[in-house]
Amino acid sequence: MNKPHSLYIGLMSGTSLDGIDAVLAKIGPNGETSALDAVSNPFTSELRQALFELQSPGPNELHREKKAGNALAIAYAQAVSQLLKKVNLQSSDITAIGAHGQTIRHQPHLGDMAYTHQTLNAALLAEKTGIDVIADFRSRDLAAGGHGAPLVPAFHAQQFLSSENLAILNIGGIANLTLLPKGGKVTGFDCGPGNMLMDAWITKHQGKAYDESGNWALQGKVSEGLLVEMLADSFFSKAPPKSTGRDNFHLAWLQEKLGSSSNHHAEDVQATLLHLTAHSALEALARHAPQTQKLIVCGGGARNNAMMNLLQVKAQHLFKKPIEITTSDSAGIDPQLVEGLAFAWLAWSYKEKRPANLPAVTGAKGPRILGACYPA
């Protein structure tokens, strides 16, 4: 007898610190996943600030971290409640929630002492929603010697079936690539900063959360010297498996590249940061998957028109053949929801006792079941 479809909710809040994407997913017996509805809530400025301050060491951080984990659980629970109301469903209709939490440290290079920390009071989330919560998806992969990131390639592989050599570029705060060669092995890795540095720079200069459609970047001129300086960071030439986060790329990193005697116009720096994201992603793609025929872009960066146009122009230079570049809308998935959907699928994988990491991606010793369950 065929098992019926089940309903899961994926909760994602990524390195951009923009807010929460809550996605209701219908998942079939073999993991076929579709988004039924979604709610995207920006963080309150208070929660965003608390989470932002936890990204680097500071006084009394254990207390502040536990409080932020509670506040995040409450904000997650509100998003779940709004989503259920929107589609007229009850908690009991949902098999489980897959909750990412907020990464505040990612230190995969410490051998036996390696760790990654996604803050979230998952017990409180289970208590408030009355739904099983699966959380802490990354730790087990790290325990098995992996990076615990990126975790989305396994989901991309089953979601974006293609008869072409396909690649997926997720442009969140950090950007990551999934390589899906026709009939070949799935690989993937973080390829560098996504929107994070551009967000930080426009916040510093204009107080805006992000550069709408990259319009400010388009007013500037790329500084080739600065671009070369930034691309010299050792992360870009490192061989996969590799992952990164705010631990590596942040405003202080950018200030250091700018140097103390910098006389760059602010909009030129923004233009250069746009090029940094597009160039580092495509250069990694050309190096590791020169046979790519199609690139699907997802994450909030897919909504940045200047980014999409630049990817097109740069791909023409880097690859000696045409490459089709589209957003995940073309595959019927809102780019902003792909990661949330992936975390619903990761919760399904846990419930089905299916390993969900790809050792070829994370560098783990083997396949592992990811996550920990806080029952309703």
Ligand SMILES: Nc1ncnc2c1ncn2[C@@H]1O[C@H](COP(=O)(O)OP(=O)(O)O)[C@@H](O)[C@H]1O
């Ligand atoms: N219309 C837009 N124009 C430019 N950038 C956008 C737009 N919409 C979203 N973004 C960018 O996408 C980011 C959010 O992307 P998201 O995929 O949620 O990242 P994360 O997973 O790190 O939270 C925003 O911070 C912003 O930089």
Ligand SMILES: [Mg+2]
């Ligand atoms: Mg986000």
